[in-house]
Amino acid sequence: MKSFFRLVLLGLVLLVVALVSALTAMRFAIHGREVTVPDVVGKSPPEAAKIAGESGIQLVVERQFFSATVAEGKILSQVPEAGALVRRGWQLRVAESLGPQRVDIPDVTGQSQRAAEINIRRRGLDIASIAQVAMPGTVAGEVLSQSPPPNASQVAAPKISLLVSDTPPPQALVMPSFIGQPLHSVTLALQDAGLRLGSVTEANPASDLQVLVTPNPLNAVSMTGVVLSQNPTPGQKVVAGTVVNLQVK
Secondary structure (H helix, E strand, O other): OHHHHHHHHHHHHHHHHHHHHHHHHHHHHHOOEEOOOOOOOOOHHHHHHHHHOOOOOOEEEEEEEOOOOOOOEEEEEEEEEOOOOOEEOOOEEEEEOOOOOEEEOOOOOOOOEHHHHHHHHHHOOEEEEEEEEEEOOOOOOOOEEEEEOOOOOOOOOOOEEEEEEEEEEEHEEEOOOOOOOOOHHHHHHHHHOOOOEEEEOOOOOOOOOOOOOOOOOHOOOOOOOOOEEEOOOOOOEOOOOOOOEEEEO
């Protein structure tokens, strides 16, 4: 009886050893067929196919995309990623770069800044920068020039820079002195300087100063009057269109 149990126990031990050996052999067999996925990003499809073939992997170019960073005709991405373990004969799926997207540049010169921006963005392009410059003879907010130039083709970076006209600053000048000058000559000098005549007050010897409020003060003040004081005062910095108020006698 004891010998029978010994034989059964021995048989079980041998069976366990056989199973462990089979599992170990299977594991070695499976892992022996695994390979590491190479890095083929940035390579041309023929180069990538050769590298993949040396590892026992089949290269498949599935898609093509535009890319601003990867040159045209180079591998843009891959699945599985480099370094992954796969079986021999596995497919390495890649995407090929078409290079930067190339577009035609519209002509927006002469348009308003707002119209130009709408026109540019409607075409799927972007504004790179907007510079402003004051130029005589131009309308404020008008596009004077652009970069890239109008109708340029095969442009890799679809961004447009604009040069837009700005409102010229008013002309600055130093206020001259009109004190002691006849009123009629002062009015002509104001016109020549680009200044405007404001209120004219007359010194009344019998009372305080009297402000003449009329649509045209010169109709109520003698053109032979002489300027006693002015505002702005002589020497002040003013701009074209500044109103000058005078006191005459």
